[in-house]
Amino acid sequence: MTDLLAVETPAGSADAVAGVRITPVDAVGLEQRAAALCTRSIKTSSKAAALDLAIRVMDLTTLEGADTPERVEALCTRARHPDAADWSVPSVAAVCVYPELVPVAAEALASSPVAVASVAGGFPAGLAPLEARLAEVAWAVAAGADEVDIVLNRSAFLSGRYQKAYDEIVAAKQACGPAHLKVILETGELGSYDQIRRASMLAMVAGADFIKTSTGKIGTSATPAVALCMAEAIRDMAQQTGQAVGLKLAGGIRTAKQAWHYLVIVGETLGSGWLTPERFRLGASSLLNDVLMQQAKLLDGRYQRREDFSVD
Amino acid sequence: MAAISGGRISALTDRLSIGGEVEPVGDFSLEYAPAPESTAPVRLASQYGLFVGGEMVEPAAGRLAPTVNPATGEALAEVSVADAADVDRAVAAARTAWEGGWRDLPGAERAKYLYRVARLLQERAREFAVLETMDGGKPIRESRDLDIPLAAAHFFHYAGWADKLDYAFSGRRAAPLGVAAQVIPWNFPLLMAAWKLAPALACGNTAVLKPAPTTPLTALLLAEVLRDAELPPGVVNIITGDDAAGAALVAHPGVDKVAFTGSTEVGRAIAAEMAGTGKRLTLELGGKAANIVFDDAALDQVTEGIVNGIYFNGGQVCCAGSRLLVQETVADTVVGKLQRRMDTLRVGDPLDKNTDIGAINSQAQLDRITELVASGVAEGAELYTPECVLPERGFFHAPALFTNVSTAHRIAQEEIFGPVLSVLTFRTAEEAVDKANNTPYGLSAGIWTEKGSRILWMADRMQAGVVWANTFNRFDPASPFGGYRESGYGREGGRAGLLPYVELVA
Amino acid sequence: MSDRLAVNKTYKQFIGGAFERSESGRSYPVVGAGDQLLAHAVQGSRKDVRDAVAAARSAQDSWAGRTAYNRGQILYRVAEVMESRRDEFCAEVLRAGDGCTEADASEETAAAIDRWVWYAGWADKFATVLGGANPVAGPYFNLSVPEPTGVVGIVAPDEPPLLPLVSRLAPVIVSGNTAVVLASERCPLAAVTLAETLALSDVPSGVVNILTGRRDELVPPLASHVAVDSLDLTGCDAELAAEAARQAAATITRVVSASAAERQWAVEAAQSPYLIDAFCETKTVWHPKGR
16 A cells, blocks of 8 residues: 555546545535535425435434433334334434444344444544554444444544555454444545545545544534535545445434435435445434424325424 | 436446446435426416517517427417517617616616616516526526526626716726617527626616517516516617517617627628628627646536536537537546436426426527537547437437547537537647637637646636636626627626726716 | 938838838839828738738737736837937928928827837736626636737728827737738828837837738728738728728627727827727636635
8 A cells, every 4th residue: 555645647646545546626616516416306206215215324323421221222212113103114224322332232123124333443533542443343343233433533634644544444444344344534624625535535445335424523514515525436436446335424414305415415426326225324313303204294294393203 | 207217327327337346236216206396476478569668569560479488399478570660669769768868867876777677586586487497498497596596686786887887997987878789699588688788777878679589588577577667668678579670670770789699690790780880789609618627627526517518508508618628638537427427417397496408499409409419420429418318399409428529520610509518638738728729719618627827827828708717607797708709799797798888988 | 411312211011020012012102291202102912911910910929928017118118219210200290291290290209109108008007907806606716807809900090190000009019919000091101110110129020010002902801801800990981991890790800990089199088998908808717716
């Protein structure tokens, strides 16, 4: 990996990571395209399908210091059957918790299609010693996590120590073993879309199964433009290497409308092939309620009362 | 139609799979159910008269002609066909209004009329947008988000100039010219009416406007707005009709100023007709813009820019980026991205809110596009069009992309005015400049590179009135628009847009 | 010394920096006050028009590419050299015009020199006054700048012989246009003397080309030339101007003619930055503002 981010002369002045080109991003053009995609009008049958998919790709998340086994158990129950009254509503993709609660979730979700996801690796800052971070990843997997969400070492990345940031992801991927690795870029801290694109490429080439926007622990989380930026990076990766990497959007996604905007962005950028839990996730805690509320509206034609939907 | 079919999406993912590793997974297909904009706000009359002297009047000879919805081929209404007598009447009304007060009205009062028009357009924006789409075939997304808001903004911008003309020209006073004859095209019907009327009125002129034969309805609705704004009778007269009516208007001896937007061919004829008459003339004519992509550019935004450059309004745009000049090193990458993007373009019902490419404005225009596309194939260029099902009725053309194009091909030389892009390659900036300028036109150009000094170097060398760097097809009332060379003369927009409507006196 | 025989000047056309007779070999008599023969001027031909336009075309890019400061200094240099040859210009103006007094000739020459000085100063200012930033409603930098149209054909009025010519020529070339000038038909000699001055004033070859001859013969090929981007028909009568404008229409060539106010050559109304603008194109450049 000595040519990491080396200037690749045959393609002119383009940056590249391990031979994969990193295309510059024009912020205004990107934001305009994202905004245009958010004007897609999703009606009737499309809306029903989108709401259904939003549930199927959801990583139902609780990442609070005050989390308890009881709370996680309740969350897992909802994850399996989001609508207790209607078991035709599909399960979510995963439940995402801190490592200590992985055994609780693993037991609650045993023999269900819902995966157990754990944040690890010194979440949310990622500034614990590397050995400790890797040990945490391995521990979570051993405790039953199917998926592990780690953070990019922004300290290394933003100071230009790309090799260090890269090597740490490679090591985390090894520590994951059979589990899927999601790398959180914490896009709100990266400063520009160019950096988001660069970080996306770096994480993908280093072996991430998913790249993910945010921890949800800082003010700026997923935005349509960030989602589009990362989706375009994933498209380039697929185009140039044949490798399909997933996209997880997290932080601040609270409404069904936001969810289907993201479905449109991913669908029109990467194709329907990405509109599956294997390649697309929405990390959220309160989104599920709004989606269920919109489904109910679609079914009986009346606007719904928010308080009628579970608030855990 | 109007939905992305499963077949097309799998075609998309197929192309994504290099070496077969990216297999489509899952069973979800992103389809958009029809999302038609309601036509309820539009109240169509069965027949329309001419707007002369503040009233709707019947044409002298009583001739009517249908205006057709190009998405269905069905007539929407019958509009009057003005003849020489009607032109006389309209010019006389404009003259009377000018001499009878408009030219002497304080700028601040003219301003308030124009502000009223801007506000009324904003209030009735949805109605105008739907009508524009019904009569012209452009996607509702464009008429709603661009045409109508920009038309209102144009009136608002020039309203503010009306009482500030003394600050516009150093050391000179701006005097109005008199009666302006304004002939506009069918690609942006209301917007072009605004581009013409707003500066003319702000400067103290009166006007006779003639909309294009295929798109008269929003201009006639504008007449209603002008009346509601209590604009004095005769300050604006709107006469519908065929090309003969336009020719009669332009040639009318009672006119002091002619402004025309349309084809270079007609522009030439008008310029010849005007010779020796002393009438002031501005022309906004055709184009064959180069969109130049360097290998360091932000290629995903480039792709959007190219798409916006050529498929916006179905390419029926004088400043369309119809020639893509791409640096050889990234040509395959860019064409690949472009083809994938084209696959997601939604062609169909212009009133559907998810439609990207609507109807071609008329059968005649569709025939011309079809003929030129055939010539491209015959001359050996390679044609790509996405699989898309065109509606059975109406005038539609799939987005088209030609590679292996040489500068000598007709598709690289002639203005197609349709959703057809020709791709050429270059190796050096000098070569890009030479190829870009190798056309008698000079309306617009696009430059895509992340290198700032190269943008400025290129911009200096573009023979074009508008240069979009790292963007394309942006319009604003504060920004002058107009061509070099055979793309016409005079500017519309901003302070420069006042000049065609004033005489500067010491 | 009164016995000394004067050495008379041969008045030639000025094309591409060289003084040449017409390729046609023709000349025509130029008479001054009292029908006195002053000289035989070159009677230029269509081919001379062609050559002059070609010279102007090939000089245009590099002239426009010079800095505004440099063009300004060169126009100012024209004034300097004219000033040093002021007597010659006065004499030329005096003998050309019926009823022209010495005071008139002196005034016209002074005004012509001052006009060069006035336009010289505009070289690095007209873009500031005519162009500028446009506050568009979006995240874009948007700038309009006036650029020269290219090659300008100028038909100078018949008289006076010097000031109108300078008044129309200086605003054309200050922005970076190059010019093909048809001198006054009746009194072209001052124009040739001006050409000699230009040749001494660091004006690059081909930037100004001055033809003499019959307007009826030379205007049509000039107006119809595809490489001519703008025309100033101030010196044409109505019929010829209309014919020229019809020819120009075929290539959408810009057509300009002096207004009545601008024809008051000696007063300030005859000079204006908007006259520079009349031979410019507004180019507007957009660029997004993003991180």
